[in-house]
Amino acid sequence: MTTPMRIKDRLFDLAWPVSYASYLYWVVKLRIKDLPGPLTLNFGCGQDRSRRVPGMLNLDGNPLCRPDMYLDFRRRLPFRNQTVSLIFSCHVLEHFYIYEVESILREWHRVLIPGGGARIVVPSLENAVDFYIRKDFQRNIAPSEDFSSVPAYAGRSTGRCFVGLMLDWDQHKCMFDFGFMAECLEDAGFRDVQQREYLDSQWFQREELARLEHSPGYSIYIEATK
Numbered sequence: 001m002t003t004p005m006r007i008k009d010r011l012f013d014l015a016w017p018v019s020y021a022s023y024l025y026w027v028v029k030l031r032i033k034d035l036p037g038p039l040t041l042n043f044g045c046g047q048d049r050s051r052r053v054p055g056m057l058n059l060d061g062n063p064l065c066r067p068d069m070y071l072d073f074r075r076r077l078p079f080r081n082q083t084v085s086l087i088f089s090c091h092v093l094e095h096f097y098i099y100e101v102e103s104i105l106r107e108w109h110r111v112l113i114p115g116g117g118a119r120i121v122v123p124s125l126e127n128a129v130d131f132y133i134r135k136d137f138q139r140n141i142a143p144s145e146d147f148s149s150v151p152a153y154a155g156r157s158t159g160r161c162f163v164g165l166m167l168d169w170d171q172h173k174c175m176f177d178f179g180f181m182a183e184c185l186e187d188a189g190f191r192d193v194q195q196r197e198y199l200d201s202q203w204f205q206r207e208e209l210a211r212l213e214h215s216p217g218y219s220i221y222i223e224a225t226k
C-alpha cells in the first residue's frame with residue numbers, strides 16, 4: 001500500500017531535478033563568494049518559522065518550509081571543504097536509511113572546519129524501550145510533547161505508542177541510541193562524541209536551543225567534533 005508518507009518520499013525523489021538545480025545554483029554562488037561566516041547550518045529546519053534562530057542558515061528539502069537553501073540531503077552539499085563552523089540537526093537523521101545517514105555524516109565532516117562541531121537530536125531508542133517496558137508512555141512522553149492530544153496515541157496501547165514514536169507511522173527509517181549514533185559519527189571521522197542534556201551545549205546558547213529542540217524524554221542530544 002502506498003501510504004501518505006511513502007508518497008512524500010516519492011515526491012522527494014521526483015523533485016530531484018529541482019533540488020539538483022538548487023544544489024548547482026549554490027555551488028556556483030559559493031564559488032563566486034563565500035557566505036559571511038562563521039557559518040552555522042540548521043539541517044532540516046522544518047516548517048515552523050518560530051523555531052528558527054537568527055544567524056543560522058536553514059536547509060531543508062521541502063520547499064514549503066521556505067528554507068534559505070533548498071537541498072536534498074541524500075546528495076552532496078554545495079559547501080566547499082572546511083567552510084562550515086557548526087551544524088545543528090533536530091529530528092532529521094532518523095528520516096534516512098542507515099547508508100544515507102552514513103553518507104550525510106561524511107558530508108558534514110567534509111564541510112566542517114577542523115574543530116567545528118555537530119549537535120544532533122534524534123528520538124531516543126533507549127528511552128522508548130524503557131518507557132515500553134514500564135508501560136508509561138503517556139506519563140513520560142505525552143505531557144512534554146502533548147501527544148495525548150494526538151488521536152493516534154490517546155488512550156492507545158503501549159505497542160502502538162512505541163511504533164508511532166520510533167517509526168512515526170513509516171516516516172522514520174532508522175532508530176538510534178547513543179552508542180549507535182556515536183559509532184556512525186566516529187566512522188565518519190568525528191571525535192569526542194558526547195551525550196549531552198537538553199539545552200546543554202559546548203557551542204550553542206540555551207536560548208537558541210530552547211527554540212530549536214524537542215523537549216527531553218523523547219530525544220537524545222549528541223555532540224561531536226571534527
Ligand SMILES: C[S@@+](CC[C@H](N)C(=O)[O-])C[C@H]1O[C@@H](n2cnc3c(N)ncnc32)[C@H](O)[C@@H]1O
Pocket residue numbers: 012043044045046047051059060061062065071072073074089090091092095212214
Ligand atoms: C521532523 S522534521 C524536523 C523539523 C525541525 N528540525 C524540528 O525539529 O521540528 C524533518 C525535516 O527533515 C526534512 N527532510 C526529510 N527528508 C529530507 C531530505 N531527503 N532532504 C532534505 N530534507 C529532508 C523534512 O522536509 C522536514 O522538514
